[in-house]
Amino acid sequence: MSAGSARTEALIGFLALADRLKHVERRGETRRPDGTARRENSAEHGWNVALVALLLHGEVADPPDLGHVLAMIAVHDLVEIKAGDTFAYDAEHLLTQAERERAAADVVFAALPPDLGAKLRALWEEFEAGETREARFAIACDRAQGFSQGVIGTGHWREAGVTEAGTRGRMQPARAVDPAFAALVDALYDRARAGGMFAPGGEAA
Numbered sequence: 001m002s003a004g005s006a007r008t009e010a011l012i013g014f015l016a017l018a019d020r021l022k023h024v025e026r027r028g029e030t031r032r033p034d035g036t037a038r039r040e041n042s043a044e045h046g047w048n049v050a051l052v053a054l055l056l057h058g059e060v061a062d063p064p065d066l067g068h069v070l071a072m073i074a075v076h077d078l079v080e081i082k083a084g085d086t087f088a089y090d091a092e093h094l095l096t097q098a099e100r101e102r103a104a105a106d107v108v109f110a111a112l113p114p115d116l117g118a119k120l121r122a123l124w125e126e127f128e129a130g131e132t133r134e135a136r137f138a139i140a141c142d143r144a145q146g147f148s149q150g151v152i153g154t155g156h157w158r159e160a161g162v163t164e165a166g167t168r169g170r171m172q173p174a175r176a177v178d179p180a181f182a183a184l185v186d187a188l189y190d191r192a193r194a195g196g197m198f199a200p201g202g203e204a205a
Contacts, residue, residue, distance in 0.1 A: 007113050014111050020081045021046070027087045027160070028146060029153035037154050042077045042085055045145060049073045052141040052148075059180035064134040072127045072138045075120045079104040088146065088170055089162045101128075130173070140174040140181050144188075147171060151188050155197025164189070164198040 024042040082104035
């Protein structure tokens with residue numbers, strides 16, 4: 001690879017495309033030091049998921065390959081550049097999420113040289129399948145970050161009509177990975193419950 005080569009230009013072009021992830025808003029909010037809030041974006045989410053991975057990697061009984069986990073985390077939301085973020089509790093849009101994101105993957109990963117495009121797409125597909133130890137750990141980090149952002153932020157579940165019981169199914173894959181994740185998630189539930197962050201209705205599991 002050399003300056004001015006087609007490969008170099010393709011990499012620069014892809015980095016410019018990836019930069020758009022910073023402008024994809026998520027439902028979760030982050031609080032500023034003055035107490036005001038704004039929605040986080042998907043690029044911030046990815047950094048935070050990576051931080052969760054670093055923190056929890058040494059806490060689990062059977063640590064996965066951290067480098068591989070972090071690689072998956074780095075690419076897992078790139079499709080949102082074209083597909084947008086789908087709120088975890090938006091039943092209507094969840095029905096079309098897989099189709100929309102696969103179509104987006106066709107476009108996003110094709111922007112890279114073929115060998116790199118195939119490598120990143122394989123990481124994305126591994127994460128989506130959730131079958132390997134590394135993918136399950138990465139998914140657990142993703143779910144834990146999204147949930148913790150709700151607690152740290154403004155508890156957006158209440159305004160979205162999401163009950164505590166309604167979140168349990170989504171959080172179970174994280175809790176199931178290792179007791180360290182279960183402890184973290186359970187502590188977050190305690191805080192969310194104490195803060196009245198869930199919509200009323202349903203029974204907590």
